[in-house]
Amino acid sequence: MDSLRSKENLNQFEHIFGKTNSKPRMFVAPARINIIGEHVDYLGGIVLPAAIDFSVQLFLRPNQSPFYQFHSITYHETIKVEKPFRPNPTSPWTDYITGVIVEIEALGYQVPGFDVLVDGNIPQGSGLSSSAALEVVTGFAISETFRLGIPKEQIAVIGQKAENNFVGTKCGIMDQFIIAVGIENDCISLNTESLKYSYHHFELGDHEFYLVNSNVKHNLKDSAYNKRRQECESALAKIQIKHPNIKQLYDVALSEEEIRDCGLNSEELKRTLHVVTERERTKLVIQGLETNQFAQVGEALYGAHESLSKNFEVSCEETDFIVSTLKGLGVMGARMIGGGFGGCVLVLDKKEHFAKINSEMKKSYQQKFNLALDFYKFQISDGVKEISI
Numbered sequence: 551m552d553s554l555r556s557k558e559n560l561n562q563f564e565h566i567f568g569k570t571n572s573k574p575r576m577f578v579a580p581a582r583i584n585i586i587g588e589h590v591d592y593l594g595g596i597v598l599p600a601a602i603d604f605s606v607q608l609f610l611r612p613n614q615s616p617f618y619q620f621h622s623i624t625y626h627e628t629i630k631v632e633k634p635f636r637p638n639p640t641s642p643w644t645d646y647i648t649g650v651i652v653e654i655e656a657l658g659y660q661v662p663g664f665d666v667l668v669d670g671n672i673p674q675g676s677g678l679s680s681s682a683a684l685e686v687v688t689g690f691a692i693s694e695t696f697r698l699g700i701p702k703e704q705i706a707v708i709g710q711k712a713e714n715n716f717v718g719t720k721c722g723i724m725d726q727f728i729i730a731v732g733i734e735n736d737c738i739s740l741n742t743e744s745l746k747y748s749y750h751h752f753e754l755g756d757h758e759f760y761l762v763n764s765n766v767k768h769n770l771k772d773s774a775y776n777k778r779r780q781e782c783e784s785a786l787a788k789i790q791i792k793h794p795n796i797k798q799l800y801d802v803a804l805s806e807e808e809i810r811d812c813g814l815n816s817e818e819l820k821r822t823l824h825v826v827t828e829r830e831r832t833k834l835v836i837q838g839l840e841t842n843q844f845a846q847v848g849e850a851l852y853g854a855h856e857s858l859s860k861n862f863e864v865s866c867e868e869t870d871f872i873v874s875t876l877k878g879l880g881v882m883g884a885r886m887i888g889g890g891f892g893g894c895v896l897v898l899d900k901k902e903h904f905a906k907i908n909s910e911m912k913k914s915y916q917q918k919f920n921l922a923l924d925f926y927k928f929q930i931s932d933g934v935k936e937i938s939i
Contacts, residue, residue: 551578551607551671559623559669560939563609566621566628567665574611574665575695579687579934580604581678582728583761583896584887585737586835586854589862590825591722593782594743594798596832598750599724601732602928606670606683610691615663618651620644623669637716643668646681649716650688653708659698666691673763673924678887678894681717682725685709690730690934702934703745706730720779721889732933739836743798752839757882758901761894761926762911764868766919768891775889778821778862785818799825824861828854848883848898855885855895864890868919875914879907894926 556576563574581604587597613619621628622643629641635648647668651661666688672680689705692698700708709726713719723742731738733749740747786799789812796802799822802809809822831850838846855873859865869886872895876884883898899907908925915923 551605551669555669556607556937556939559607559609559667562623563611563621563665563667566667567611567613567619570611572611573939574609574667575691576937576939577608577610577687577691577694577934578605578937579608579683579690579729580732580931581672581680581683582725582732583678583759583928584724584728585759585839585896586850587724587828587832588854588858588885588887589778589864589890590800590828591724591740591742592720592779593722593786593800593825594741595800595825595829597724597740597742598737598832598836599728599732599740600737600930601728601933602678603931604670604672604678604926604928605931606668606672606680606687608684608687608691609667610695611665612695613663613665617663618648619665620647621665621667623667624674635716637718642717643684645717646684646712647688649712650685650692650708652716653711654689654692654698654700657708659696659700661692661696664692664695673894673926674767678761679725679729681713681719682709682721683729685712686726686729686934690936694936702730703727705934707745718776720776728933730933732931734932735930737930743800750836750839753842754844755842756901757844757898758904759928760897760899760904761887761928762872762876762884762897763894763924763926764866764872764892765921765924766866766868766892768866774864774891778864781817781821782825785814785822788812788814788818789822800829802826820861820863824857827857827861831857844882844898848881851883851885851896851898852877858886858890862890866891868892868915868921869895871918872911872915872923875911876907879910881907 580601584599618631693700706726736749834850
């Protein structure tokens with residue numbers, strides 16, 4: 551977000567919460583994409599995310615009281631919160647902040663009262679993880695303001711626990727982790743079991759990644775997300791009866807026939823097949839990006855979407871249409887990203903094709919669904935940080 555908007559937000563903060571001798575501090579956390587490794591980050595899998603230059607901006611100032619006051623520019627509301635904390639069904643955006651306070655204090659820290667103003671330009675429901683950005687920027691801002699010294703990797707875990715325990719979405723660690731540790735122009739390969747990670751710098755040359763926003767958000771996303779996780783857990787439990795050495799579903803190295811012999815129902819089988827095949831696609835994508843084999847990367851992206859749609863069943867008619875139409879237009883690769891049931895499609899293609907694809911896709915999508923498509927170019931950016939004001 552630009553400096554003018556930041557200045558307006560600072561003025562708004564002081565208008566809402568009053569001026570004091572100390573100014574609020576400003577922190578930002580980015581959105582994220584994941585190139586490959588979808589719906590495996592809560593199953594011990596390897597993912598390949600990057601932070602991108604959409605962001606959540608947060609102003610925080612201690613208020614020397616036992617209360618916490620949150621203002622959202624997006625929702626035009628100010629909410630006062632006090633202990634004991636409870637989820638807020640009428641203003642659920644506050645739960646991401648409150649949940650982080652709960653998890654920090656569970657570690658033995660004390661978090662005094664503070665005032666917060668939140669703004670952002672991450673499209674809601676786009677699958678770019680605005681919720682994780684809010685969790686991470688909150689955790690980092692609290693740690694820095696009150697000198698808690700919490701490492702960024704631990705702030706990521708705090709954010710995940712806040713979403714799991716207080717918000718109630720059983721998400722994995724990937725979103726929070728890349729938002730915490732990302733650096734400009736690099737993505738990371740993250741082992742979500744061990745939390746070991748390494749940075750990768752890719753030169754795309756005359757190719758580019760960009761995003762297509764379907765502008766749909768189906769409301770079964772959260773409930774279906776939790777159900778998929780339960781199905782994966784029950785599949786693993788059945789597999790472990792015959793193969794007790796397997797610790798995570800991502801580690802299953804059995805043939806389809808051997809998997810079937812474990813007594814999985816049809817949903818559990820399909821979820822397992824997605825996870826196992828996504829592991830192989832992740833290897834192909836990392837190898838392809840490191841050696842500039844972009845056709846190989848694109849093919850793996852299409853394969854990932856097919857599996858997410860048919861095996862994991864988290865796509866929808868709109869994103870399936872976008873991906874199939876892109877493929878028909880000769881685009882190198884594309885797949886849905888994020889939790890699913892709408893949101894964005896990640897595209898890999900040659901830069902010279904963009905103008906034509908943009909025009910033709912907008913026309914066909916409008917005719918099919920009477921909806922507009924948005925195209926987002928992005929830069930790979932730093933993770934959470936403080937901005938001097």
